[in-house]
Amino acid sequence: MKIIRTSRAMTSWSERLRRDGVIIGFVPTMGALHDGHRALIRAARLRCDALVVSIFVNPTQFGPREDLTRYPRPIAKDRALCREEGVDVCFEPTAEVMYPEGFQTVVTVPEIARRWEGEARPHHFPGVATVVTKLFGMVRPHLALFGQKDYQQAALVRQLVKDLNLGVAIEVRPTVREADGLAMSSRNVYLNAEERMIAPWLSRALQAGKQAIEEGLKDGKAIERSMLKAIEQAPAIHVEYLALCDPDSLEPLTRVVHRAVILGAILIGSIRLIDNLLVTVPGKMRRARG
Numbered sequence: 555m556k557i558i559r560t561s562r563a564m565t566s567w568s569e570r571l572r573r574d575g576v577i578i579g580f581v582p583t584m585g586a587l588h589d590g591h592r593a594l595i596r597a598a599r600l601r602c603d604a605l606v607v608s609i610f611v612n613p614t615q616f617g618p619r620e621d622l623t624r625y626p627r628p629i630a631k632d633r634a635l636c637r638e639e640g641v642d643v644c645f646e647p648t649a650e651v652m653y654p655e656g657f658q659t660v661v662t663v664p665e666i667a668r669r670w671e672g673e674a675r676p677h678h679f680p681g682v683a684t685v686v687t688k689l690f691g692m693v694r695p696h697l698a699l700f701g702q703k704d705y706q707q708a709a710l711v712r713q714l715v716k717d718l719n720l721g722v723a724i725e726v727r728p729t730v731r732e733a734d735g736l737a738m739s740s741r742n743v744y745l746n747a748e749e750r751m752i753a754p755w756l757s758r759a760l761q762a763g764k765q766a767i768e769e770g771l772k773d774g775k776a777i778e779r780s781m782l783k784a785i786e787q788a789p790a791i792h793v794e795y796l797a798l799c800d801p802d803s804l805e806p807l808t809r810v811v812h813r814a815v816i817l818g819a820i821l822i823g824s825i826r827l828i829d830n831l832l833v834t835v836p837g838k839m840r841r842a843r844g
């Protein structure tokens with residue numbers, strides 16, 4: 555596996571392969587790789603001839619009071635996972651390579667980024683949109699894979715690729731979960747034993763919402779209440795939002811008609827966890843198929 559640190563070396567590697575008709579897959583990450591990343595890498599491996607994983611803890615997507623300095627950086631372990639999975643290039647740019655002196659441009663996707671994570675973390679999505687645009691420019695992939703765990707991020711990336719004609723196919727892969735339902739995330743390492751026990755309540759609340767829809771509940775507020783009721787039993791959780799939304803626009807739904815995404819964010823102490831579930835109204839699904 556090759557380790558590349560500069561933009562120029564990354565782009566010339568990709569351009570050479572593209573000229574030979576090689577299909578390049580890309581999994582952008584901030585490192586601290588877990589089985590969710592492994593699943594993305596494996597899916598990319600199956601679809602592409604050559605595979606790049608980037609590891610860059612992007613400072614511009616962290617707010618001033620967020621966890622940039624303590625964000626986990628187990629680089630040797632991350633490289634070992636990439637090697638094990640047959641990654642061809644680990645792209646590890648430094649902050650100076652990404653944001654050299656004089657850097658000015660910021661990419662924003664105002665509508666998709668307006669609510670939920672965008673409201674709670676105003677710095678986050680402009681940072682993500684900018685770094686993803688830059689990474690695509692440096693890596694020049696044909697296909698990039700993202701996890702559904704960061705649902706709003708994936709929607710934002712799809713929108714920016716479309717709006718800016720970036721020519722990269724985007725695939726969003728299902729969330730990988732621990733046995734008790736907790737969505738895998740690099741930030742789960744922050745949870746102490748007690749917090750780790752409480753954390754799966756977020757996915758349980760989302761499941762309660764999904765079940766309510768599958769049992770025929772359609773009213774958005776009633777579905778949200780069923781989720782709040784489920785999570786009420788959990789100790790020491792502050793719910794930021796549990797929201798029923800349109801899966802494309804991410805606008806809140808007053809009524810579920812066909813498909814919905816349930817988005818959730820909670821705080822356990824100072825640790826913020828997000829998760830989501832896609833739901834299809836069962837009857838509609840059968841009619842659509844028939």
Ligand code: PAF
Pocket residue numbers: 582583584585610612615682685686704707
């Ligand atoms: O999902 C992540 O790990 C990051 O937000 C990404 C897409 C690598 C951009 O820094």
